[in-house]
Amino acid sequence: DAKTTQPNSMESNEEEPVHLPCNHSTISGTDYIHWYRQLPSQGPEYVIHGLTSNVNNRMASLAIAEDRKSSTLILHRATLRDAAVYYCILRLGMNRDDKIIFGKGTRLHILP
Amino acid sequence: EPEVTQTPSHQVTQMGQEVILRCVPISNHLYFYWYRQILGQKVEFLVSFYNNEISEKSEIFDDQFSVERPDGSNFTLKIRSTKLEDSAMYFCASERDKYSPLHFGNGTRLTVT
Numbered sequence: 001d002a003k004t005t006q007p008n009s010m011e012s013n014e015e016e017p018v019h020l021p022c023n024h025s026t027i028s029g030t031d032y033i034h035w036y037r038q039l040p041s042q043g044p045e046y047v048i049h050g051l052t053s054n055v056n057n058r059m060a061s062l063a064i065a066e067d068r069k070s071s072t073l074i075l076h077r078a079t080l081r082d083a084a085v086y087y088c089i090l091r092l093g094m095n096r097d098d099k100i101i102f103g104k105g106t107r108l109h110i111l112p
Numbered sequence: 113e114p115e116v117t118q119t120p121s122h123q124v125t126q127m128g129q130e131v132i133l134r135c136v137p138i139s140n141h142l143y144f145y146w147y148r149q150i151l152g153q154k155v156e157f158l159v160s161f162y163n164n165e166i167s168e169k170s171e172i173f174d175d176q177f178s179v180e181r182p183d184g185s186n187f188t189l190k191i192r193s194t195k196l197e198d199s200a201m202y203f204c205a206s207e208r209d210k211y212s213p214l215h216f217g218n219g220t221r222l223t224v225t
Contacts, residue, residue, distance in 0.1 A: 036214075042218055042219075043116075043203045043205075043218050043219050044155060044203070044205075044216045045216065046213035046214060049213070099145065099157055099160050100145075100157070100205075100214050101157055102147075102154050102155040103154065105154075
């Protein structure tokens with residue numbers, strides 16, 4: 001599985017934007033960039049994914065560097081409910097045996 | 113929105129006993145997974161299941177573990193003889209295809225005493 005690097009933890013103030021970075025310098029041309037998060041006492045939850053272009057959905061935006069060696073998950077206006085561990089994961093997406101493998105992620109603390 | 117459901121939410125068992133953890137994946141999904149998370153640690157892949165057979169399993173998934181999709185709706189994880197170190201949260205997940213998001217249940221907390 002391709003490797004990603006994320007900061008162990010980050011802090012942000014409530015109602016401010018949050019930029020969560022992820023480095024994936026060994027990404028291959030067919031790897032999709034996925035983000036999941038895990039709220040306290042819950043199972044992981046899909047946030048967003050992309051291949052080359054920036055992506056937006058109701059939860060977040062994903063900005064992908066032109067060389068695809070890094071990406072940033074953007075929460076436009078953080079709330080206390082966004083406090084969670086955020087995982088950046090590379091996934092081939094076409095192989096039947098492909099699976100999601102979790103690293104340690106970034107623990108996001110939201111300050112009221 | 114359809115969701116993955118897991119039962120029970122908490123299971124307490126004695127060492128050496130068999131446990132079955134149950135999951136109902138989303139109905140039109142084709143790929144099924146079990147993960148576990150020991151308290152304070154990361155989420156670990158256990159096994160993937162497709163077309164009524166195991167696709168892949170991790171080193172953790174030894175002979176004490178088995179999975180089954182007995183009736184086309186349930187997806188179960190059985191641990192034959194539980195050990196103290198099996199205490200963890202067990203998450204079931206499913207996906208429609210390899211381009212779709214993985215949907216997780218809220219887990220079963222297994223406590224082995």
